[in-house]
Amino acid sequence: MTTKKQPAALIEECDVVIVGAGPAGLSMARALAPSGMTITVVEKNDQATLVDPPFDGREIALTHYSKELMQKLQIWSKISPEEIYPLRDAKVINGSSSYQLHFEQPSMARGKPANSLGFLISNHNIRRAAYEAVLAYENVRFIYDHSITEVNNTQPDTIEAVMDNGQILKSKLLIAADSRFSSVRRQLGIAAQMHDFGRTVIVFRMRHTLTNQHTAFECFHYGRTLALLPLEENLTNCVITINNEHVNQILSMTPAQLEEDIKQQLRGKLGEMTLASTIHSYPLVGVHANAFYAQRSAVIGDAAVGMHPVTAHGFNLGLNSVGILARLINEAAQQGRDIGSKNLLASYQRHHMPHTRALYHGTNAMISLFTNDTPPARLVRSLVLRVSNNLPPLKKLISLQLTG
Numbered sequence: 218m219t220t221k222k223q224p225a226a227l228i229e230e231c232d233v234v235i236v237g238a239g240p241a242g243l244s245m246a247r248a249l250a251p252s253g254m255t256i257t258v259v260e261k262n263d264q265a266t267l268v269d270p271p272f273d274g275r276e277i278a279l280t281h282y283s284k285e286l287m288q289k290l291q292i293w294s295k296i297s298p299e300e301i302y303p304l305r306d307a308k309v310i311n312g313s314s315s316y317q318l319h320f321e322q323p324s325m326a327r328g329k330p331a332n333s334l335g336f337l338i339s340n341h342n343i344r345r346a347a348y349e350a351v352l353a354y355e356n357v358r359f360i361y362d363h364s365i366t367e368v369n370n371t372q373p374d375t376i377e378a379v380m381d382n383g384q385i386l387k388s389k390l391l392i393a394a395d396s397r398f399s400s401v402r403r404q405l406g407i408a409a410q411m412h413d414f415g416r417t418v419i420v421f422r423m424r425h426t427l428t429n430q431h432t433a434f435e436c437f438h439y440g441r442t443l444a445l446l447p448l449e450e451n452l453t454n455c456v457i458t459i460n461n462e463h464v465n466q467i468l469s470m471t472p473a474q475l476e477e478d479i480k481q482q483l484r485g486k487l488g489e490m491t492l493a494s495t496i497h498s499y500p501l502v503g504v505h506a507n508a509f510y511a512q513r514s515a516v517i518g519d520a521a522v523g524m525h526p527v528t529a530h531g532f533n534l535g536l537n538s539v540g541i542l543a544r545l546i547n548e549a550a551q552q553g554r555d556i557g558s559k560n561l562l563a564s565y566q567r568h569h570m571p572h573t574r575a576l577y578h579g580t581n582a583m584i585s586l587f588t589n590d591t592p593p594a595r596l597v598r599s600l601v602l603r604v605s606n607n608l609p610p611l612k613k614l615i616s617l618q619l620t621g
């Protein structure tokens with residue numbers, strides 16, 4: 218990469234630059250902040266969006282491990298208890314069959330008594346709380362309204378990130394948390410496997426007259442998938458996954474048509490439905506970076522692994538990446554070692570990648586099976602549900618993935 222000659226005044230130095238103030242970038246800033254290192258977070262959105270992020274339709278299912286990490290980072294305590302919804306149990310249904318794969322309410326999770334598989338929290342609330350948790354630290358500086366457009370990591374001891382206004386940020390380590398479509402990852406020369414599912418996920422909240430029993434449902438109907446995420450007893454987040462060619466049929470519906478459509482899909486299970494939020498859609502593209510680090514740089518969150526949302530692993534893996542990398546950096550800083558050394562970054566990859574690869578490919582294989590509507594695939598789907606239900610070790614393994 219070429220280095221642009223810049224006037225000295227345009228160069229600013231710090232220990233760590235984090236690109237992207239999404240939930241992963243903010244959690245990383247908070248995890249490093251107590252070390253006293255100087256940290257600069259660059260975010261292309263404006264400050265008002267970070268202070269009060271708008272509702273984006275995403276309800277994030279979090280594992281017990283993620284809860285523990287968010288508690289440790291004092292993010293959890295900044296979310297109102299009324300906005301943290303316990304996910305008691307979950308059921309999976311194949312097509313029109315009444316057979317259900319049931320993940321029951323656990324009694325233990327991570328060695329402690331528990332009465333839920335996990336927790337549902339709106340993405341905008343996680344983002345707001347994570348931002349608030351970082352604000353207490355004076356050694357963390359935010360640059361809003363600007364993007365990183367170029368990276369130069371040819372120097373042995375420092376890395377330079379060039380902003381869209383020409384300013385250069387020089388640091389010992391750069392962490393890219395700039396989404397699954399990360400341009401910084403590309404700048405760093407890190408290749409990624411991308412899988413375009415050719416489908417879109419549409420999300421919105423519905424109020425209903427009958428109870429959801431705090432149970433999540435994943436209904437693999439033929440042609441489309443409908444997931445139900447229980448919030449309050451009569452308030453549910455609906456997640457429709459559908460081929461791109463049919464997306465507009467849903468998005469162009471009036472609220473009354475959508476309410477009737479969902480009621481029909483559920484055969485009245487939740488009674489009368491009323492749309493209770495704005496509607497949001499996300500194209501489904503899975504991404505797995507081939508490496509999680511390059512010279513003096515690392516990728517975290519969706520920039521490392523962007524999962525299909527069906528198994529609800531995305532931000533949970535993002536938090537795992539924060540937990541692993543922040544521990545290594547903080548230890549190095551405390552012991553006066555180089556926080557951007559190749560050894561440290563390779564150790565991050567060694568600890569994180571085996572788990573992400575298995576989940577990424579396992580999830581994609583499951584999606585291929587459950588979105589294939591040919592008669593043999595339907596039969597295999599039904600068999601998979603029955604085997605999973607009746608083989609306690611397999612069911613336990615899946616439950617462990619859900620609870621973390």
Ligand SMILES: Cc1cc2nc3c(=O)[nH]c(=O)nc-3n(C[C@H](O)[C@H](O)[C@H](O)COP(=O)(O)OP(=O)(O)OC[C@H]3O[C@@H](n4cnc5c(N)ncnc54)[C@H](O)[C@@H]3O)c2cc1C
Nearest residue numbers: 237239240241261278364365395396518519529531532533
């Ligand atoms: C419908 C849906 C449901 C989901 N459900 C779940 C779930 O149940 N459980 C779960 O764990 N996960 C779930 N996820 C995944 C979860 O939302 C993501 O994993 C998480 O939001 C990723 O956070 P991030 O910080 O890595 O990236 P992002 O949230 O994408 O943030 C990236 C940030 O970087 C900024 N940025 C980008 N480029 C630049 C640049 N060049 N310079 C400066 N800033 C830049 C962006 O403005 C943005 O603020 C779901 C996702 C979807 C779409």
